[in-house]
Amino acid sequence: MYTLKLALIVISSIFQSIPIIALGLVDPYGKRVYPMFRFWSWCVLRTGGVELRVRETGQLDPRRAYIFMANHQSNIDIPVLVRALGPFQLRWMAKRELLRLPFFGWALWASKHIIVKRARSKDVAAAMAGACDRLARGMSVVVFPEGTRSTDGRLLPFKRGGFRMAEKAGVPIVPVTLNGSGALMRRGDWRLRPGEVEVVIGEAIPPDDGDDRSRQQMRRVREAIGSHLVPPASAPGGSGGAWHAEGFPPATGREV
DSSP, X not given: OXXXXXXXXXXXXXXXXXXXXXXXXXXXXXXXXHHHHHHHHHHHHHXXXXXXXEEEOSXXXXXXXXXXEEOOOOTTHHHHHHHHTTTSOEEEEEEGGGGGSTTHHHHHHHTTOEEEOOSSHHHHHHHHHHHHHHHHTTOEEEEOTTSSOOSSSSOOOOOSHHHHHHHHHTOOEEEEXXXXXXXXXXXXXXXXXXXXXXXXXXXXXXXXXXXXXHHXXXXXXXXXXXXXXXXXXXXXXXXXXXXXXXXXOOOOSEEO
């Protein structure tokens, strides 16, 4: 069953990437391509039997740009966020190595996500400038402030790059909590299990100026994400493995 689902996702991704790549040649910012990327995300989740339940604790303006910061548990976090944040045009910061992947990497380029060439300071600065340019054009940017996926669902230390970006671009940060995605696709495992993911979209936090205020903003975002995070004790065996998709509190928001 896992093999069949994976095969369907791969075949669907290949066929959908072709028009994305073609249109990307004449779409300088990927705005016309992005609806196709959104449809691809729907196909991945639908094929995998993944359902979303979205809760919104604040009012966001779909006409303005935000930096969405989310905890990171799984490879399916990207299609989950694309579906949950449907009104927004989202862009990610991606490593250059991903461009080498047939079809997926080419579609990533065509969608005009922000490519980070190397970890050198000038390359990171160029990527930061690219992100600020997208924000100025009304596109939102998604940042995983932990920098990598958590293996046990607990929040890892936050990196400061996304907060500097918010300060430079002058846009609000919206904390987003993901619950359950780690149980559906564990790190190092390409098997996608059916289940439900809860997405809690928090209130926008205005950008801060100054180093001390930036650290305070980081604490606010971390507290906002953590306040809706399911305790790792709900994992199988209660010792901090991947969580059960059914382990989070009842949600009262919309289904996607």
